[in-house]
Amino acid sequence: MSDELLAVENLAVRLPGPDGPVPVLNDVSLTVQRGQIVGIAGESGSGKSMTARTLLDLLPSGAEVSGTLRFDGAELDHRDRKAMHAVRGHGIAMVFQDPTAALHPMLSIGRQLTEHMRVHLGLTRTQAKARAIELLEQVRLPDPGRALRSYPHQFSGGQLQRIAIASALAARPKLLIADEPTTALDVTVQAGILALLDSLRSEFGLSVLFITHDLGVLASLATHTCVFQHGRVVESAPTARLLRSPGHPYTRALLAARAETAEVPR
Amino acid sequence: MTTVETSAPPARRPRVPPIVRYLARRLAIAVGLLFGSTLIGFLLVQAVPGDPVAANLSDEALGDPAAVAAFEQRWGLDEPLPVQYLTYLRNLVQGDLGTSQHTGRPVVEDLLDHIPATLEIALPAILLSVLLGIGIGMFAALRHGRAADQAVRIGSLLGLSTPPFWLSLLALYLFFFVLGLSPGGGRLSPEFSPPPSVTGLYPVDALLAGDPMLAWDAVQHAALPVLVLTLVTTATLVRFVRSALLEVLRKDYITAAHAKGLPPRTVLFRHLLRAGLVQIMTMAGLTFASMLAGTVLIESVFAWPGLGNYAYTSASALDRPAILGVTLFVAATYILINLVVDLLYGLADPRIRLS
Ligand SMILES: Nc1ncnc2c1ncn2[C@@H]1O[C@H](COP(=O)(O)OP(=O)(O)OP(=O)(O)O)[C@@H](O)[C@H]1O
Ligand SMILES: [Mg+2]
Numbered sequence: 001m002s003d004e005l006l007a008v009e010n011l012a013v014r015l016p017g018p019d020g021p022v023p024v025l026n027d028v029s030l031t032v033q034r035g036q037i038v039g040i041a042g043e044s045g046s047g048k049s050m051t052a053r054t055l056l057d058l059l060p061s062g063a064e065v066s067g068t069l070r071f072d073g074a075e076l077d078h079r080d081r082k083a084m085h086a087v088r089g090h091g092i093a094m095v096f097q098d099p100t101a102a103l104h105p106m107l108s109i110g111r112q113l114t115e116h117m118r119v120h121l122g123l124t125r126t127q128a129k130a131r132a133i134e135l136l137e138q139v140r141l142p143d144p145g146r147a148l149r150s151y152p153h154q155f156s157g158g159q160l161q162r163i164a165i166a167s168a169l170a171a172r173p174k175l176l177i178a179d180e181p182t183t184a185l186d187v188t189v190q191a192g193i194l195a196l197l198d199s200l201r202s203e204f205g206l207s208v209l210f211i212t213h214d215l216g217v218l219a220s221l222a223t224h225t226c227v228f229q230h231g232r233v234v235e236s237a238p239t240a241r242l243l244r245s246p247g248h249p250y251t252r253a254l255l256a257a258r259a260e261t262a263e264v265p266r
Numbered sequence: 267m268t269t270v271e272t273s274a275p276p277a278r279r280p281r282v283p284p285i286v287r288y289l290a291r292r293l294a295i296a297v298g299l300l301f302g303s304t305l306i307g308f309l310l311v312q313a314v315p316g317d318p319v320a321a322n323l324s325d326e327a328l329g330d331p332a333a334v335a336a337f338e339q340r341w342g343l344d345e346p347l348p349v350q351y352l353t354y355l356r357n358l359v360q361g362d363l364g365t366s367q368h369t370g371r372p373v374v375e376d377l378l379d380h381i382p383a384t385l386e387i388a389l390p391a392i393l394l395s396v397l398l399g400i401g402i403g404m405f406a407a408l409r410h411g412r413a414a415d416q417a418v419r420i421g422s423l424l425g426l427s428t429p430p431f432w433l434s435l436l437a438l439y440l441f442f443f444v445l446g447l448s449p450g451g452g453r454l455s456p457e458f459s460p461p462p463s464v465t466g467l468y469p470v471d472a473l474l475a476g477d478p479m480l481a482w483d484a485v486q487h488a489a490l491p492v493l494v495l496t497l498v499t500t501a502t503l504v505r506f507v508r509s510a511l512l513e514v515l516r517k518d519y520i521t522a523a524h525a526k527g528l529p530p531r532t533v534l535f536r537h538l539l540r541a542g543l544v545q546i547m548t549m550a551g552l553t554f555a556s557m558l559a560g561t562v563l564i565e566s567v568f569a570w571p572g573l574g575n576y577a578y579t580s581a582s583a584l585d586r587p588a589i590l591g592v593t594l595f596v597a598a599t600y601i602l603i604n605l606v607v608d609l610l611y612g613l614a615d616p617r618i619r620l621s
Contacts (some may be wrong), residue, residue, distance in 0.1 A: 003447075030423045058521055058524055085527050085529070086527065087527070088524065088525055088526065088527030089525065089527030090527055091525040094517050094522070096521075101517060101518040101519065102518040102519055103519055104523070104540070105519075105615075105616070105617060106540055106614065107536070107537070107540070108616075115526070115528060115532070115536075116526040116527055116528055117530065119527065119528060119532075120527060126570075151615045151617070151620065153616065153620075164522075167526070171527065179317075181617050201361045
């Protein structure tokens with residue numbers, strides 16, 4: 001078995017607009033190895049989320065997709081609905097930017113953690129509950145038993161993001177896409193979430209596609225980084241090298257922007 | 267916090283669950299609203315133009331000052347307004363809404379006669395339109411912007427902009443005169459007499475009395491008014507459900523549910539509908555309340571002896587006690603339905619139930 005988990009080749013996506021299709025991704029290629037964290041960085045609107053959504057076939061209706069997507073040794077074919085349902089959650093899972101919006105306000109945490117486990121892993125109610133408690137312990141949420149009976153509004157943003165990560169891991173995915181999972185959280189909480197993702201990688205061999213607009217976040221986290229601009233990958237390199245000697249002017253601009261904001265005391 | 271009472275047992279203050287506190291507050295508001303609506307109703311009825319004396323006495327009696335004075339005294343019209351209002355309130359709390367000037371019967375009895383007739387068409391209509399509204403509204407929302415969605419939007423707009431009165435006439439013309447499928451106006455054919463009253467709903471009472479023929483006749487009579495009422499309210503509900511669900515569909519948690527690989531059916535019913543249901547129930551409740559008040563024209567076309575018809579005749583006769591009775595009943599229904607919807611809200615939404 002090769003070490004390659006995900007390969008995206010020459011991906012192009014066009015979305016329907018009022019005056020015909022609008023290109024949002026052009027010739028995007030990237031790979032993720034097993035047990036690796038790969039970063040995607042880029043300014044707002046550069047196509048980071050669209051890349052993630054394409055992988056899970058969550059694009060708005062009418063989207064035109066071309067290129068090759070390979071996941072876990074097989075081609076990802078959006079037309080094969082059954083296969084896509086199996087990939088979603090079970091092969092590739094996703095964590096969203098705003099944890100307060102990504103959990104259903106009226107469903108209990110327990111239900112939201114277990115429903116897809118039962119679909120994908122065929123667990124009984126009791127087994128699913130036991131696994132949910134285990135997962136909440138893994139993401140270091142205090143009092144998991146009580147949390148299962150609670151609802152999203154009873155938790156803080158950082159706690160909710162831990163719950164969302166637990167939910168993403170519930171059906172044992174091989175790849176976790178984290179779409180700016182810390183942007184909505186404050187800095188101290190952010191560090192905790194990053195440490196959690198890194199420990200999940202080292203302990204369980206989880207692969208992560210980590211999306212951020214902040215290149216600096218990737219420094220200690222991602223082995224490899226792709227920089228997006230206007231729907232294209234403008235630079236792709238091992239993170240350390242990319243940060244040390246950025247090859248593309250846009251990467252340099254991103255780094256410079258970060259240096260400026262970093263000086264502002266928080 | 268700092269008071270020390272070592273000897274006394276801990277204060278026995280059972281913690282009131284949030285939901286109970288929420289309900290108590292809603293209930294208090296409802297009582298206040300009910301009281302307010304009696305005052306507003308009373309004042310509005312005073313403002314009704316026209317002279318109730320002239321409207322209710324014959325020309326002969328009008329020429330006779332003694333008869334006029336007797337009429338005024340009987341209805342308390344000679345008292346100052348605040349006194350009239352207090353008298354009205356005192357009677358109201360004893361369940362007495364006064365006597366109708368044009369039927370000569372207690373208004374309460376009149377209402378009890380007419381309300382079941384209206385419910386007989388309003389209950390099936392609201393049930394049907396909620397089911398249709400959710401079904402069609404959801405269908406359109408899921409096909410947002412496509413041909414099917416446009417068709418639903420145009421169709422519901424047509425339904426909304428068609429006057430119910432005209433729709434009633436059209437239905438009567440088509441099903442009675444042209445197709446001969448409908449037995450025409452009224453609640454029963456002349457050869458039948460009403461079943462012994464249990465619920466006041468003829469089809470139900472007829473079945474309870476073991477008379478299926480009678481029940482079938484009653485159902486056939488109710489069919490057309492129910493159809494018209496359903497069409498009108500379905501149009502409203504479809505539009506509401508569609509826009510409510512479109513809003514939910516944009517939420518991250520719906521995308522997240524799809525991303526978890528749940529079957530589409532589960533996302534649709536457990537996640538999408540669940541989030542929109544409370545709003546939809548609110549709208550359905552208000553629609554139902556407005557049905558009770560708004561069937562006047564439909565009832566008059568179908569000669570349906572319901573609340574709308576009673577309101578219409580009372581208004582033409584400037585029958586103040588009757589008008590006020592209908593007004594209060596409708597206000598009370600609105601308040602009650604709002605209360606029920608609030609309760610459902612509280613139960614359905616953990617954010618209210620638990621905090
Ligand atoms: N439904 C849509 N229809 C058409 N264009 C869209 C739609 N959604 C997003 N876009 C466009 O696609 C482009 C890429 O958006 P995307 O959400 O991937 O950006 P992003 O890199 O994730 O930005 P952010 O950091 O703000 O999340 C943007 O230019 C955006 O305007
Ligand atoms: Mg994004």
